[in-house]
Amino acid sequence: MKRKKVLTSAFSNLYTDQRIEKVCRTLHENGYEIELIGNNWGGEEQMQRPYQFSRINLISKTLKTAYFEFNWKLYHELKKKADENTILHANDLDALLPNYLLSKKLNIPLVFDSHEIFSEMPAVQGKMSQKLWRYLQNKIVPNLKFMITASGSYAKWFNNKYGIKPIVIQNAPKKINFSFEIPNNNPKILLYQGAINPFRGIDKAILAMHHLENVIFKIAGDGPRKKEYEDLVLKENLQHKIQFLGKLLPEDLRKITLAADLGMSIEENGGKSYEFSLPNKVLDCIQARVPLILSPLPEMTNIKRQFNIGEIIENHQPENIAKAISLVLNKGRKNYQSELEKASEILCWENEEVKLLEVFERASL
Template structure:
């Protein structure tokens, strides 16, 4: 049985993609050890594979990356393994060095274009360092996969290195209905679930609520602009049209999502990472059989064009967007949603993933 050491920089508890990969591997006769870090608010883990979390002195900035990569290098160097699976550029350096020193197979999963993340947009020196590391290592890797075709194409063009596409799809689920903690009173529910951060189009959908009657916007999640959005809702007198539920557990969310009449994903084009975005919530809406309205960005619009499970935003003007929402809610996407739901699941990605690990180069 081959042993795979899987590495991430998070605390393991919320990374659903990595959990799905590990479960697939452990179910197909691989031994798995997942490495991450321990934070003050980290929850206990119950997994059917081994996990280890490092307690660090530093948990942000350069010192965090330096300390984590230093400790990860020596742990990997002196731990038995056959395969190294690195998730994202911030764990790749120690995996790459140990792999070369000990002649071990390296697999790289790029969840995003790491040097293009929002945190690096206004930090050119730091971004330059990550780009230099990427330029040095990526062309030398042979077993790569990523979350969408756009990122795979980007790396092929930039470094002439091949990436398979393993979409970050949910596992197959049955629709379960819960109950919102407020009265709906016959209103149409527009749902946003996910991170409450800049660039998610949330300011725009709040403005749009000024032009929608008998509709209710429900926002589920937490993030950097949570308070700003709540203040915006109050200042525009929209408290009777917008409800914030904060962060809830995945099991609770699974029961609330199907109650929506429309799911939204209105990300803005704030750079390559946003342009190539394919948010998990799109597939969660589909699994809940809820039609979706998405931004006119390559990966999201492709889902709409291929599966006809909703519409692409035609105009981001609030009044015109409200009119489009009203028209969408008059349409029936139920047949298309059921077909897409059966197709867009993790179980359909597993064979592609296993083909990579069973035929390492």
């Protein structure tokens, strides 16, 4: 049986979005004809994919107008490409409206993937735009037939609010068959990987370095707070203990993760989207068999309850972060290996993609 065409869209330049890449690759490898549509907001790096992709050219100068422009252009792009043999696949609320309107107009299936609770993200909190995103969400989400999301807590939130039951597809990496010799680093390496955004605990971890000896803190990623945190490092005279590695290709990041002694995911509670998140970096570190220090937030405490893969910080005081770091480093990475091994068998993309394919099977009927 010939599979349907899937038009996947996202307000993204697509380059570093690992979730979209994994989803598209799985669908492509299982016989779906994939076309991925993003935009050039935030750059237009060279990319190679085994399926078709394109980026909508945006001329907007501000993010606010870029959202409007993208949604308008995306609707016309989808309209050109969709037919009765198409499944629409919208990633996050900022790409949902054109997909929803077209799915209604053509009476074709739509799968919505909510990577987070977009209307409750710190970036929109207290702004006029939050009202708009909430309005859109309230109007559209209760009417969706196929929805997936990235954590059990997100699914529960959507279910309580809208009575919809999203399928949980965690953003886990593919399984790594681990035969890596654990390095004996001196100094020890603490790694943060991901966007340099507020509420990630990065500034608190920088200050925690005052309380640690023989540890170097590597920050891999880019984002709006990078300059502020670089200035903080200089102000605190911690240049010898902290390195900013910039934005890395996924394969380069993987090598750095494998070589770390400890990862961190100490997000602060910056609203429901952060409170209920299961950050990619947690699952990436688990696959790399690297222990973590974690926030006392629901998804992270849930994993820690199942597998002893690191330590939960008491709170975001730099002294307490340093205490948790010391605890893990003193035990040593080797001591966490059996629990990390168990967790890596369960928290991997191979298990998640089974659920993904079931959703698209149902949408194909």
